Amino acid sequence: MEILFWICILIILYTYIGYGLLLWLILKVKRLLEGKKQELYPEYTPELTVIVAAYNEAYCIEDKILNTLELEYPAGKINYIFVTDGSTDDTAAIVARYPRIKGMHRDGRSGKIAAVHRAMQEVQSEIVVFTDANTMLNKEALLKICRHYSSPDVGAVAGEKRVQIEASSDATAGEGFYWKYESKLKQWDSELYSVVGAAGELFSIRAALYQPVEPDTILDDFMISMHIALKGYRIVYEPEAYASEKASADTGEELKRKIRIAAGGIQSTIRLKELLLPFKRPLLSFEYISHRILRWVVTPYLMLLALLLNIWLVAAGENSIIYGLMLLGQLAFYGAALLGWVLEKRQLKVKVFFIPYYFCLMNYAVIAGLNRYLFTEQSVLWEKARRK
Numbered sequence: 001m002e003i004l005f006w007i008c009i010l011i012i013l014y015t016y017i018g019y020g021l022l023l024w025l026i027l028k029v030k031r032l033l034e035g036k037k038q039e040l041y042p043e044y045t046p047e048l049t050v051i052v053a054a055y056n057e058a059y060c061i062e063d064k065i066l067n068t069l070e071l072e073y074p075a076g077k078i079n080y081i082f083v084t085d086g087s088t089d090d091t092a093a094i095v096a097r098y099p100r101i102k103g104m105h106r107d108g109r110s111g112k113i114a115a116v117h118r119a120m121q122e123v124q125s126e127i128v129v130f131t132d133a134n135t136m137l138n139k140e141a142l143l144k145i146c147r148h149y150s151s152p153d154v155g156a157v158a159g160e161k162r163v164q165i166e167a168s169s170d171a172t173a174g175e176g177f178y179w180k181y182e183s184k185l186k187q188w189d190s191e192l193y194s195v196v197g198a199a200g201e202l203f204s205i206r207a208a209l210y211q212p213v214e215p216d217t218i219l220d221d222f223m224i225s226m227h228i229a230l231k232g233y234r235i236v237y238e239p240e241a242y243a244s245e246k247a248s249a250d251t252g253e254e255l256k257r258k259i260r261i262a263a264g265g266i267q268s269t270i271r272l273k274e275l276l277l278p279f280k281r282p283l284l285s286f287e288y289i290s291h292r293i294l295r296w297v298v299t300p301y302l303m304l305l306a307l308l309l310n311i312w313l314v315a316a317g318e319n320s321i322i323y324g325l326m327l328l329g330q331l332a333f334y335g336a337a338l339l340g341w342v343l344e345k346r347q348l349k350v351k352v353f354f355i356p357y358y359f360c361l362m363n364y365a366v367i368a369g370l371n372r373y374l375f376t377e378q379s380v381l382w383e384k385a386r387r388k
Contacts, residue, residue, distance in 0.1 A: 053133070
C-alpha cells in the first residue's frame, strides 16, 4: 500500500509541477547547446483566409466582424469567410452587410465541424486561420502567426487564449490563473518540439495539410491540429497572437464546458492511441502523455486513490507522523476548495480559495466527462457556455 501511495503522489506531482520543471531544465540545456534562437522572418506574409464559424452569435458578431477587418495584414492577401449555418437569429443578416466578407449560410444545424469543412472547400489560400465568434484578436495577430510559416517544418500555429477577469472576481478567477500557467507550458512545449494540439479560439494551419475529422468529433480544433502533428509537422505556439474572451458566467457554466472538454479528451485519447507508444514520434509522445493523457485520463483518479490510501495508512499506524502530516495537508487543500465553493455560492470575494476550488472543479470534470463519454450519446451540437 505504501508503494502504491507514493506512486500516486509522484505521478500527481509530476503532472502539475514536475513536468513544467522538467521542461524548464531541458530547455536550459537545449539553449546552452544550440545558442541563440534562429530569427523569424517578420515580413513573411503568405495569402491567408480567416474562417469564423458562428451559430446564433448576433449579440457579438458585428464586434467580431469589425475586429477581424481591422487586423493588420497586406491588402490583397487576406480573405474572410463567416459560416452561419443553422443560425435562427440575425447573425447571417449582419454578416451580409459587409461585402468584404464571404458569408456562407444554410438552414439546418449540422454542427461546427460540418460548417468548417464546408468553408474549407472554398479556401484557395496557403494558410487558414480559425477563430471563434466570441473572441477578439489583437491587431498584429495574423502577422505574428504567419511569420512562423517561413519554416517548412511548421504545419500549424496556435495563438494564446486570454481570459478577461473582472476586478470583482469570483470563482472563475481560477480560470485566468489556469490559462496563464497553461500558456507558459505551451511556450515550453513549442520550444522543445511542438504544442500538443490547438484551441479553437485562435489557431491556423497550412491549408494543404487539412484533414477532415470524424463528424462526431468533440474537440475538432484539437484533432485537426493533431492530425497535422502526426504527419511530422510542428505546431508552434505564438503568445503574441492572442484571442481575448470573457470568463464563464459562473462556475456552473465553466463546469459544463470542462465536462465536454473532458469527454472530448477521452475520445481524443482513443483516436490518437498511436501516440501512447513513443517509438514513432518520441518527443511528441512524451509531450502528449505528460501534458494531456495524465490530466485527461489518469491523475484525477490517482488523487482520489491517494486520499483513500493516506487514510488507510494513518489508520494502520504506518509511519504515523509522515502520513499524518500528508493527510493533514490533503485535507487542508480540499477544505480550502470546499470553502471556495461555499464563498462562491455566497458571492464573497476571497481569491485565495478560488484556485484550489477551480483545480478540484477541473479534476471533477474529468471524472464526469468520462461518465458522459461512456454512458451518454455524444453530439457535436452543444449548448455554448454563457460568458460574462
